[in-house]
Amino acid sequence: MKPHRMTIFAGMLGAALLLSGTPAPAQNTCITCHRELGGDLAAPVTAAELGDIHAARGLSCADCHGGDPTAEDAEVSMSPQRGFMGTPQPQEIPAFCGRCHSDPRFMRRFDPAIPTDQVEKFWTSHHGQALQQGDTRVATCVDCHDTHAILPSDNPKSWVWPVNVPATCHRCHGNADLMSAYNLPADVYDQYARGVHGHALLDENDTGAPACNDCHGNHSATPPGFESVAQVCRSCHPANSEMFMVSPHRPAFDALGLPECAACHDHHEILPPVDAWLGVEGEHSCGQCHSPGDPGYQASLAIHGWVDSLVTAMETAQDLVDQVERTGIETEEAHEALTVARNALLKSRTVIHTVREDSVEQSVEEGLAAAGTAFRLSLAALEDFRFRKFGLGFASIFITLLIVALWLKLRHMEKNKSR
Amino acid sequence: MDPRPESRSGLYRWLNQRYNLDAALEFARHKKVPLHRESVWYYFGGVTLFLFLIQVLTGVLLLLYYRPGADTSHESLRFIVSQVEFGWLFRSVHSWSANLMILAAFIHMFSNFFTQAYRQPRELSWITGMLLFFLALGFGFSGYLLPWNELAFFATKVGTDIAGAVPLVGPPLLIFLRGGEDVTAVTLSRFFGWHVALLPMIFTLLLGLHLLFVQIQGMSVPAALPRAEAEKRSMPFFPSFALRDVILWLVVLNIVAVLSVFFPWELGPKADAFAPAPAGIKPEWYFLFMFETLKLIPGHVLGLEGEILGVLFFGVAGLLWTLVPFLDRHGRQDRPNPWLRVAGVLAIAYIVVMTLVGFLS
Structure with missing residues (x-):
């Protein structure tokens, strides 16, 4: 080995030794500062510690909000020069989350099968369309998934776990003031809970029963509409649907603009059907549409x-x-x-x-x-x-008589012998 | 029977010339049964015998239609109880009399224990009796599986598992009992073979010996009774005791008939090896006290597995119980043994309490 090469090798070795002796990277200053600040400013830190999926997968505050988590000085760490973006406005949230969630190359490192079309779908939903028109009261990603305590959807504590979905939707759709602005009823949750689906999901914890999103869609949430309500029901009730499709009701309902299944079964308050509905009296019955003689x-x-x-x-x-x-x-x-x-x-x-x-x-x-x-x-x-x-009675009488006869015979024999 | 030889039929005379029937009749004529305050217990041997005879008779009738096999056992029994004329009766009488036979055997065994009937010279009567008792339990265990219903299937699984816990011989014993690792159609086939061929053959031989010993040695007088007083009164076996026996048998027969009509033995759903075990699996009542004991023993005691300890305990207890004629020194001197009396009372109390716990749990 030549002498100058020896010098380079010694230098590299020295550098390696120096690096190995370097103290651990500084703490994440976002977390340390926000924790110290307390109150609302500490909420993101405490929430993230509740099992947030991003924190669990090694993502830090700066991965979403930008900034420099190594800088001690807040002015520096939260400066635009260090890429700090701050809190996104409601209309910015879908794109904010979409930076990662709409990027298949980024997302596949966590789960190769994870869908990446949520934002795209969201813009087709009523929520997304209203947001595009500047209505910031509508639900965005964080309203359903939480902001800093986002749990995976298969976690029973997650807001989007099937049993929790109705309550999640109800947070907005049960707000009468908010819903009145859209001319929507605020008692949908109660109606749903009274119905067969609500009973199965909420009371029986049957996660196979449909929650709101199973009929309305998740990210593309929208009412199915008259023309497609039967398609929604059909996905779980194919036999009933097939029979309806070949029945004389189908063209008649279409002509009258009746919402197929929902015309008899209703849509949210889907009560257990009873045979009385087949009669001509009472709510839900055939008599609601048919009159004597037809x-x-x-x-x-x-x-x-x-x-x-x-x-x-x-x-x-x-x-x-x-x-x-x-x-x-x-x-x-x-x-x-x-x-x-x-x-x-x-x-x-x-x-x-x-x-x-x-x-x-x-x-x-x-x-x-x-x-x-x-x-x-x-x-x-x-x-x-x-x-x-x-037969038993007859046999019992016979056996009893036999016992009496044997007993008498025995007594008779014993009496004769003792004489 | 008229004792005068000239009054007897030609057939009798023909047989008597060849087999000396007169000697047997003479023996029977002079056979006496001691009469004292404990004489009532003498009848339970006869009741057990009578119930065994019912077992044989109804078992043979059931065999006419029963077809062993995973696909045929349950079906053929269902056919017997629903289609065969009086099939329900034979099946119910068979099951009820089996259970009553075990009960009668328990009473017979304990009464002989408390009256020390096992003492010299009747040691072999006791030992053959104990072997008959164990065989009767074997009949119960093997017969329980034959309907191939859900409860019997899983109870047999548990029962053979317990047998498999016996130290050293357990694992091969388990394979021998089941005919493989699991309870399958092979197990059913084995149990059937034992229930209708092997056990009856051994049982009949032992029963013959047991009865022969009783005939030769007569009934034992309890050691606790003054011998002179106890031997003072007696009744002739024929006809007094034998007729009383028959009367009691008729009463038992009527009880079996009432139970069979009002509580016909349930067939239950067919066994499904892939179904989860139903809740509350229990063996037949006569195994319940042992089953409950095994449940109560902690997982590990003194470095031994609890189950093994339990099996060892019952094994040793059964062996000591069988060998009691040789262990009871008081008995050899015709004296009552207060220690064994206490042990017997404790054993009965334990069996009753644990059986009740098993039923109520």
Whole structure:
């Protein structure tokens, strides 16, 4: 090795030793200062410490807000020269977040499957369109995801965890003053909570049940509108929808401008459907649109009658099966028949969306036959139980007489022997 | 029977010439049963025997239709109880009499324990009786799985797991019992074989010996009773005791019939190996006290696994109980043994309390 090379090597070694002895980088001055300042100014720090996904992935304040977190002097660290951007205005927020979230190359380092079209979708939403028109009261990213305590969407504490979504939307959509400006009702949450979807999601914690975003969309949130409400329902209720599509209701509803599924089931307060709706009396019933004399009215009466007859037959059979069960006699076959009947009832309640009497009659007949089987089996079992009791009574009398006779004989023999 | 030889039938005379029936009749005529305040316990051996005979009869009838197999056991039993004429009755009588037989065997065993009937010269009567009792438990365990229902499937899993915890022989025993690592159709097939062939064969042989010993040696008089007083009164076995036995058997038969009609034995849902174990799996009531004990023992005691300790405890207790004729020094001198009496009372109290805990938990 030549002497000058030795000098370079020694210099590099010295530099490396010096670097290894360098103290750890200075603390993040954004955090230290804001924590010391306390109050609202400390809120971002304390919020970020609650499990914020950005902090957890190693992003610092400066990665979003710019500035120099190594400078001790606030004037320097928060100076535009050091890239400090400050707090974005509401209309700036989508772009502010979009700097990273709309950049697939940046986002894929955290999750290769993460979508990056949120901002694009947001601008198509009612929220985004209003924001573009200068309305800053509408929701932006931070209204749904929080600002500095942003939790991943699969965290049950996240504002956008399915069970929490209705409450998140309700923060704005339940504000009567705010909603009155848009001519929107402020009781949507209550309506939803009373409905079957709300009950399943909020009371049963069934995350498979739809929250607001499942029908309205997430970032592109918008009302589905009359023409597409059925498409929304169809995504979860395909069988009912298929039957509706081939029913005479479909063209009629289209002509009348009725919102298909929602015309009978409503949209937010989707109550559990009951068979009475198939009748002609009361809210939600066919009688709301059909009047005596029109074919729909007659069909409604007939369909209601069919479904009702199956329900009654099943209830009667179930009562009898219960009676048999109390005797301890095997009821599995009757239960199997009742299961067939239940499936037929379920099918009938789906087939009613065709509003065709013959289709409903056909599936009801299947159920009636099965309920009849359960009824007959149970009747035979109860008859058998009566026979068993009779047989037992007869056998018991015979055994008792035999015991008495044997006892008398024994006494007689013992008496004779003792003489 | 008329004792005069000339009054008997030709068939009797024919048999008597060849097998000396007169000697057997003479023996029976002179057979006596001691009569004292504890005589009532003598009847429980007969009741156990009667219930075993019902088991054999109804078991044979069930065999006419029962088809062992994961795809056929439950189905064939369902067919028996719902389609076969009086099939429900045979099945219920079989199950109820099995349980009553175990109960009667428990009473018979404890009454003989407290009256020290095992003492010299009846040691082998006690030992054959204890072996019969263990075999009866084996009948219960193997028969429980045969309907191939959910509860039996998982209870057998738990039961064989416990057997697998026996030190040294546990793992191979588990494989032997199950016919593999898990409870499968092979296990069912094995249990069926044991239940209808192997166990009945051994049981019948032991029962024959047990009855032979009782006939040769007669009934034991409790050590606690003054011998002179106890031997003063007696009743002839034929017809007095035998007829009383028959009367009691008829009462038991009627009880079994009432239970079978008003509480027919449940078939339950078919076993599904892939389904989660249902809540509250329990063995049959006669294993419940051991099951509950194993549940109560901590995971580790003195460096030993709790389950192993429990199994060892019951194993040793069972062995000591079987060998009690050789351990009871008082008994050898025809004297009551207060220590064993206390042990017996404690054992009964423990079994009853733990069984109740098992039922209520």
